[in-house]
Every structure is written in structure tokens, then in C-alpha cells.
Amino acid sequence: MKNYIYSILILFLVNSAVFGQAPNWTVSENNFQYTMSFVGFLNSDGNALFNTNDKVAAFVNGQCRGVANLIYVASENRYYAYLTVFSNVNNENVSFKIYDSVKNVVKSVEKTINFSINEHYGNLFQAYSFASPALRSEVEILDLGFKNIVRNDIVISGSQITIYLNKGQNITALNTLFDLSPGASVYIGTVKQTSGVNSLDFTNPINFKVLSENQAIIKQWTIVVKTESENATYYKKDAVCYEGGSIKVLALLEKQEVILSILGVTLSSQIINNGQVIFDNLNEGTYKIRVGGNSKEIKINLKK
Known part of the structure; x- marks a missing residue:
């Protein structure tokens, strides 16, 4: 009997550790006049949350002002939190916490926002991020x-x-x-x-x-x-101490753009006129000439 009781106790403790107890976040909506709203997604430690027991809550000075569980949206195949935040005045600083039901962890979101009456943030394409730690914003x-x-x-x-x-x-x-x-x-x-x-x-x-x-x-x-639209012919003249070098490009296709660059930086562009373009007054260095889909490196030396 003792072994049976111990087994039941251990199983209870294991289940408690695994499933945990969700935070009791509640808000008295009737105490407030105004709202603002969010369509957001939840992310914890770099992982998107996708359990309907996961949730986000909003707080002002420790008082819960809104709470929402994740909802699955079939058209997007994603989980969203539709969060409404309540207040009686503008510009209160609102903070957020998220609950990861699988790990039974509550995490604070670093980002805060000032309450703004009737304001809405996020949509199904560009949802508001409730994340801990914060996610990155680069778009290169x-x-x-x-x-x-x-x-x-x-x-x-x-x-x-x-x-x-x-x-x-x-x-x-x-x-x-x-x-x-x-x-x-x-x-x-x-x-x-x-x-x-x-x-x-x-x-x-x-x-x-x-x-x-x-x-x-x-x-x-x-x-x-x-x-590449056609082959081009290239000629160069090296620089001397009193005069810069030059590059001539011959190509039959009129109005084709020819681009001169060095070290990835565009220096000049010209349009082919009468079958040629000429780039003058060039310093010593290795230049890249680009015509259509073709490019060629040409080195201008310095003659002393």
C-alpha cells in the first residue's frame, strides 16, 4: 500500500512539474472606460509558441489590464493572441508577460508601450511581437x-x-x-x-x-x-604623372548603359552613343566595367 501511495504521489509531482499551474491573470473590465487592442504572436527563447494554453497579459503598475490565450487561425496556419488592454487614462505605461504552458514558465517582455485610447497594433500579416528575449528588426x-x-x-x-x-x-x-x-x-x-x-x-x-x-x-x-546582350571591346590608357588614365568601351548596341565602378562603388555611368563610351581622368587602380550582363576588370597602371 505504501509503495502504491508513493507511486501516486510521485506521479502527481511529475505531472505538476510537466503541466504546471497556469498563472491566474484576470482583469475587471467593468472598472475601465477605454481600450486598446493587439493582434500578436508569442515567442519564448527564440521559439514561437503554438499552444492554446499559452497566453499573454498586460499590466500597469503590477495590475492586470488584459489577458489573451493563443487562437489558431486556419487561413494563416498560425497562432495569434487577440489582446484587449483596459485603462481609464491615456499614456499609462503598459508592460507584458507571456506564459509558456509546455515549460510552465512566465517571462517578462522587455518591450513596453504607452496606453493610447482606441489604438490598434498588428494584423495577421504583420503581427505584434510579444517576445522574450526581444526578436531582431533587421531587414537586409x-x-x-x-x-x-x-x-x-x-x-x-x-x-x-x-x-x-x-x-x-x-x-x-x-x-x-x-x-x-x-x-x-x-x-x-x-x-x-x-x-x-x-x-x-x-x-x-x-x-x-x-x-x-x-x-x-x-x-x-x-x-x-x-x-549579356552582346560582346563589347575594351581599350585602356594608363595614367601618367600629369594626366589620368582612360577606358574606352566599344559596343554596337546603342543606348546600352555602361557602368564604371571600383571596389564595389559606382563611379560613373554612361549610355553608349555612336558605338562607344569613354571614361577619362582615372587614377591608378582596378576598375570594373559592366555592360548589360557582362562585366570586365581593367587595371589602370601609373606610368612615371
Whole structure:
């Protein structure tokens, strides 16, 4: 009998440790005049929470002002917290706590917000982040290319990325590879893209939306793909102590843009006129000339 009682006690203690006791967060809604609301997601230690027993609560000076459990939204295949926060005055500082029901852990959210009457934050695409620790807000595309395709060059200028490919390359169904800021994700419209598992038509520029890990920031990127249109001929004149060097580019295709850069920095661009462009007054150094999808490095030496 003793062994049986001990077994039951141990089982109870184990179950208590595993399932725990959810925090008793409650709010007396009738005591308040005003509300603000959130559509949010919960994240603990870098992991998204997805149990309907997980919850978030809002507090003002330790008093609970709102609580919401996660709800599954089938159209998005995600879990959201629809949180309403109550107050009688504007600008009260509101803090948050989240409860991870699987780990039976309550964690404080570092981010706070001032109460604003009737204000709403977050939506199904860009939900408000209730996370501990805080998630990252970077939205950069660090690199971009295409699976099993040679990339001649890449130019990142502001929020535009231009990729240069070989002449004749089919660009109507490219499997795009991208490297992003940690935790960020790429969307075309509202459709999430997976690196290396897509087929995109770059006949015209495509707009990528990069959403930060905390979903607070969206950055629009324009992706342009160019293919080599024709071969060009290059000539150079080295610099001397009294005169800069020069590079001449000959190409048959009129109105084609020719870009001169050094160390990844664009110095100048010209349009082919009468079959040529000339870049003058160049200092010693290794320059890159880009015409269509083709690029070539040319070194200007200094003659003394």
C-alpha cells in the first residue's frame, strides 16, 4: 500500500512539474472606460509558441489590464493572441508577460508601450511581437543568386539588387537563393518565399518584401535580372604623372548603359552613343566595367 501511495504521489509531482499551474491573470473590465487592442504572436527563447494554453497579459503598475490565450487561425496556419488592454487614462505605461504552458514558465517582455485610447497594433500579416528575449528588426538581403546558374555579377544599390547573367540565359523560371538578416523572411505580396524552393519569372523586376524577425519592420527590395546582350571591346590608357588614365568601351548596341565602378562603388555611368563610351581622368587602380550582363576588370597602371 505504501509503495502504491508513493507511486501516486510521485506521479502527481511529475505531472505538476510537466503541466504546471497556469498563472491566474484576470482583469475587471467593468472598472475601465477605454481600450486598446493587439493582434500578436508569442515567442519564448527564440521559439514561437503554438499552444492554446499559452497566453499573454498586460499590466500597469503590477495590475492586470488584459489577458489573451493563443487562437489558431486556419487561413494563416498560425497562432495569434487577440489582446484587449483596459485603462481609464491615456499614456499609462503598459508592460507584458507571456506564459509558456509546455515549460510552465512566465517571462517578462522587455518591450513596453504607452496606453493610447482606441489604438490598434498588428494584423495577421504583420503581427505584434510579444517576445522574450526581444526578436531582431533587421531587414537586409545579404546575398542573392540562382540555383545551378552562373552569376556574373551582383550590384546592391540602396534597395535595388541587380543580377547579371550570361547571354541567352532563360530568366522566366529561376530558382532563387537568398541570404537574409537573421530571422527575417521574404514575401512577394503576402506569399512567403522559401530560398531554393521557388520558380520566379524575372522578365520584369520583382518586388521582394523582407519582414523582420519581430515583424515590426518591412523593407521593399527591387530585384532586377539582366543578361549579356552582346560582346563589347575594351581599350585602356594608363595614367601618367600629369594626366589620368582612360577606358574606352566599344559596343554596337546603342543606348546600352555602361557602368564604371571600383571596389564595389559606382563611379560613373554612361549610355553608349555612336558605338562607344569613354571614361577619362582615372587614377591608378582596378576598375570594373559592366555592360548589360557582362562585366570586365581593367587595371589602370601609373606610368612615371
